[in-house]
Amino acid sequence: MKLLSLSQNHFKKVVEDSFEPKGANARIYGDNETGKTTKMDAFYWLLFGKDSLNQVDFDIKTRRNGIPISSVDHRVEGEFLLTDGKLLRLTREYKEVHTKTRGQATSKFSGHTTNFKVNGIGVAAGEYKHQVDQICPERLFRELTDALHFNTKVSWQDRRKRLIEMCGDVTDQDVIASEPDLAELPDIVGAYSIDDYRKLAGQRRREANKELEEIPNRIDERRREIGEPLDAPATNIDELRAEQEQLRELKAQANHGGLIAEKQVEIRKIESELIEITNRLKTDANSGRDTISASLRSKRSEVDELRRKIGSKSHQVADAEARHRQLEGERTAILSDYNRENSKVFDFTDLTACAACGQAIPSERVAEVRQRAEEQFNKSRSERIEKLLENGKAKRKDVDAAATQLELHRTDLDSLKAQLPALESAVASLQADYDSTEVKGWTPTAHYKEVETRKAALEAEIQRLRADDSEALGELDSKIQAVQGKIDAHLARQSAINNLKAAESRIAELEKRQGELAQTIEKCAHEEYLVDLFIRRKVSLLTEKINSRFQIVRWRLFEEQINEGVLETCIATVDGVPYDSLNHGLRVNVGLDVIRTLQQFHEFYPPVWIDSAESVTRYLDMPCQVIKLVVSEKDKTLRYEFDAAVADIPEHQGVLN
Numbered sequence: 193m194k195l196l197s198l199s200q201n202h203f204k205k206v207v208e209d210s211f212e213p214k215g216a217n218a219r220i221y222g223d224n225e226t227g228k229t230t231k232m233d234a235f236y237w238l239l240f241g242k243d244s245l246n247q248v249d250f251d252i253k254t255r256r257n258g259i260p261i262s263s264v265d266h267r268v269e270g271e272f273l274l275t276d277g278k279l280l281r282l283t284r285e286y287k288e289v290h291t292k293t294r295g296q297a298t299s300k301f302s303g304h305t306t307n308f309k310v311n312g313i314g315v316a317a318g319e320y321k322h323q324v325d326q327i328c329p330e331r332l333f334r335e336l337t338d339a340l341h342f343n344t345k346v347s348w349q350d351r352r353k354r355l356i357e358m359c360g361d362v363t364d365q366d367v368i369a370s371e372p373d374l375a376e377l378p379d380i381v382g383a384y385s386i387d388d389y390r391k392l393a394g395q396r397r398r399e400a401n402k403e404l405e406e407i408p409n410r411i412d413e414r415r416r417e418i419g420e421p422l423d424a425p426a427t428n429i430d431e432l433r434a435e436q437e438q439l440r441e442l443k444a445q446a447n448h449g450g451l452i453a454e455k456q457v458e459i460r461k462i463e464s465e466l467i468e469i470t471n472r473l474k475t476d477a478n479s480g481r482d483t484i485s486a487s488l489r490s491k492r493s494e495v496d497e498l499r500r501k502i503g504s505k506s507h508q509v510a511d512a513e514a515r516h517r518q519l520e521g522e523r524t525a526i527l528s529d530y531n532r533e534n535s536k537v538f539d540f541t542d543l544t545a546c547a548a549c550g551q552a553i554p555s556e557r558v559a560e561v562r563q564r565a566e567e568q569f570n571k572s573r574s575e576r577i578e579k580l581l582e583n584g585k586a587k588r589k590d591v592d593a594a595a596t597q598l599e600l601h602r603t604d605l606d607s608l609k610a611q612l613p614a615l616e617s618a619v620a621s622l623q624a625d626y627d628s629t630e631v632k633g634w635t636p637t638a639h640y641k642e643v644e645t646r647k648a649a650l651e652a653e654i655q656r657l658r659a660d661d662s663e664a665l666g667e668l669d670s671k672i673q674a675v676q677g678k679i680d681a682h683l684a685r686q687s688a689i690n691n692l693k694a695a696e697s698r699i700a701e702l703e704k705r706q707g708e709l710a711q712t713i714e715k716c717a718h719e720e721y722l723v724d725l726f727i728r729r730k731v732s733l734l735t736e737k738i739n740s741r742f743q744i745v746r747w748r749l750f751e752e753q754i755n756e757g758v759l760e761t762c763i764a765t766v767d768g769v770p771y772d773s774l775n776h777g778l779r780v781n782v783g784l785d786v787i788r789t790l791q792q793f794h795e796f797y798p799p800v801w802i803d804s805a806e807s808v809t810r811y812l813d814m815p816c817q818v819i820k821l822v823v824s825e826k827d828k829t830l831r832y833e834f835d836a837a838v839a840d841i842p843e844h845q846g847v848l849n
Contacts, residue, residue: 193327193798194273194817195235201267202254203237204230209830215273217817217835219805221824228821228830232801238268238284240330241306244338244801246345252286262301263288274327275796282324283309328796336791337798339783343764343771352762355747358793359738367730374729377722390723397716404709411702414695425685427678436675442668455650462647469640481629488622495615498608505605512598519594523587530580538569727758743812745785777808784812791816 194215200206206227211220222228233243233250243250253260266286274280285307292299308320315323324330334341335354342351364386368374381389475482540562553561731750739746746765750758764771764782771782780802791797797816802808805820824831 193275193796195799195819196271196273196279198231198235198238198270199268200230200234202261202264203234203266203268204252205254206230206234207254211832213817213819213832213834215817217819219820219822219833221822221827221831221833223825223828224823226828226830228823229803231819231830232803232821234268235270235801236334238270238282239324239333241284244803246334263290272327280323280327281309281311282320283307283312284320285309328798332790332794332796333798336787336794336796337800339780339787339800339802342783342786342790343779348762352749352760354790355738355749355762356734358790359741362730362734362737364726364730367726367733370733371725371729374722374726377726380719380722386723386726390720390727393716393719393723397713397720400709400712400716404706404713407702407706407709411699414699414702417691417695425682427682429679429682429686432675432679432682436672436679439668439672439675452654455654459647459650462643462650465643466640466647469637469643473635473637473640481626484622484626484629488619488626491615491619491622495612495619498612498615502605502608502612505601505608509598509601509605512594512601516591516594516598519587519591523584523591526580526584526587530577530584533573533576533580536573538566540565731758741789742785743788745782775807776804777810780805780808781810781812784814787816788812788814 196214197210197212199210201208209227211231220228220231229244236242236244237252242248252266254264254266255261267283269281269283272280272282287305287307288301289303289305290299291302306317308315308317310320310323328336335346368377384392735747735749738749744766748761748763748765748770751761753759764786766774766778766782771779774782784800787800792815799817799819800814801819801821803821804823806822
């Protein structure tokens with residue numbers, strides 16, 4: 193793709209200029225602020241609507257004394273020779289829009305619009321973009337034409353992706369085949385990725401090391417717990433327990449506890465009988481007062497139930513009132529909407545331009561547009577009024593139904609409230625009768641006294657039995673405790689012997705675990721070595737493969753880490769110096785090296801722009817058109833120099849369809 197010409201009209205600071213390299217390499221000389229970079233901005237704006245910095249929002253307008261010149265069109269037009277030999281002329285024009293409303297003598301500024309042409313024919317923005325994208329997508333076009341773009345505007349992840357897409361990645365199979373020591377790695381890694389397995393092997397090794405470091409201390413602790421060897425207990429635990437059981441049987445025979453328990457049961461029965469006799473005597477003495485109390489409780493329950501019903505009905509009345517108010521409000525709102533809609537009249541302001549496409553409306557069609565607008569207004573207004581009438585009638589029915597329901601609830605509430613005074617009066621009367629009735633005492637009967645006498649006799653018998661048992665039981669308890677002491681000593685010695693055996697067994701387990709962990713650490717270290725060897729071999733192969741495509745650039749695709757690992761990156765270097773530390777001249781040549789390789793891969797060679805070209809003394813040879821912007825203090829206006837023009841460019845060789 194060659195740039196044949198680029199003309200500007202009121203674009204940024206350039207009032208009018210035409211640049212005609214005719215497909216040849218060109219140099220544009222000029223002092224600062226003479227418009228060199230504006231040429232590059234115009235080139236990118238023509239194609240993509242952005243400046244050379246990839247900005248959409250930048251100042252296009254030409255200024256006079258710092259103020260934008262109004263009522264002028266800002267236009268860039270370019271002619272290109274495409275790869276297939278066809279000519280293409282593109283035009284992008286940024287215009288002010290002025291409109292005049294009815295009743296005003298002059299038009300007013302109302303915004304901007306952008307017009308597009310392809311080979312002199314006006315097209316929509318979408319069609320224009322489609323035509324440009326057919327040549328080359330914007331992202332790739334920037335990378336193929338701006339010497340600084342790839343290394344400053346493209347993220348390192350995307351740079352790496354582009355390089356691998358262009359040069360091809362190195363597969364795991366390629367790496368393993370290149371190094372015999374890696375033959376066993378696929379079986380070791382299994383379903384894991386190389387990176388994941390490296391993390392897993394490292395984690396296993398660290399965990400094994402940590403556990404191995406702790407084992408000697410744990411063995412020492414167990415050995416300190418062992419102490420001196422112990423002999424088995426001299427006593428027989430079964431004989432001791434049999435002796436203790438015999439003593440307990442003797443104690444049970446000497447103890448009157450069973451007889452005492454029987455007499456205590458009899459006492460509890462007598463106490464229950466006394467309570468029953470007492471309650472019966474109290475009831476007989478106050479039978480009249482208890483009858484009044486039962487009636488009073490019944491009547492209070494009736495009052496409580498009536499009040500509950502009144503409360504529930506009150507809530508129903510409140511809900512019905514709220515529902516009635518809500519529906520009445522909705523009906524009022526519909527009526528208000530109806531009155532407002534009914535009062536609307538058709539109002540039309542003559543249009544001078546189509547609201548959809550912005551083109552001017554012929555004067556003979558204004559009346560037709562007005563008639564259609566009025567018909568549409570009347571139709572819409574009639575439909576809205578009809579809908580509001582229908583909604584209003586439905587809402588009126590809802591309001592009437594709610595009013596009827598509210599009245600029913602109010603009637604029920606009044607009926608319930610009317611019953612309350614009579615019930616409350618009855619409760620008060622019963623309460624007065626209950627309070628005025630005297631509480632009578634009760635007198636123990638001969639039967640009651642006879643039962644009390646039986647209880648006293650049983651209690652005295654229990655006291656006598658307890659006094660007889662005390663001495664014999666004390667001697668047997670002492671013997672039982674002595675045997676228990678022998679049992680406890682036997683169990684303590686046996687427990688110490690068991691702990692000693694457990695400690696010795698645990699020491700053997702820990703020593704066995706030491707050997708297993710040492711083998712695990714050795715195995716993990718070998719696996720980590722293989723994974724690191726794989727990664728470093730892959731780094732070497734991929735770096736060599738990509739760098740072989742470039743003349744001066746050597747790509748750093750991996751960074752060494754403190755933990756001896758590697759991290760992906762993508763940094764251009766020259767003789768080991770990273771891009772950010774290079775001078776401007778080398779950065780430009782790095783960009784040209786990248787562009788040349790990308791252009792060869794995509795088989796597309798658009799013109800390359802180089803800003804601040806005066807800082808570079810030697811350039812890499814390029815297979816495409818190169819346009820250099822050179823600062824020249826002596827050139828107060830732009831001066832162009834061209835190499836030999838591209839031969840045999842016809843005046844009209846076809847256009848891109």
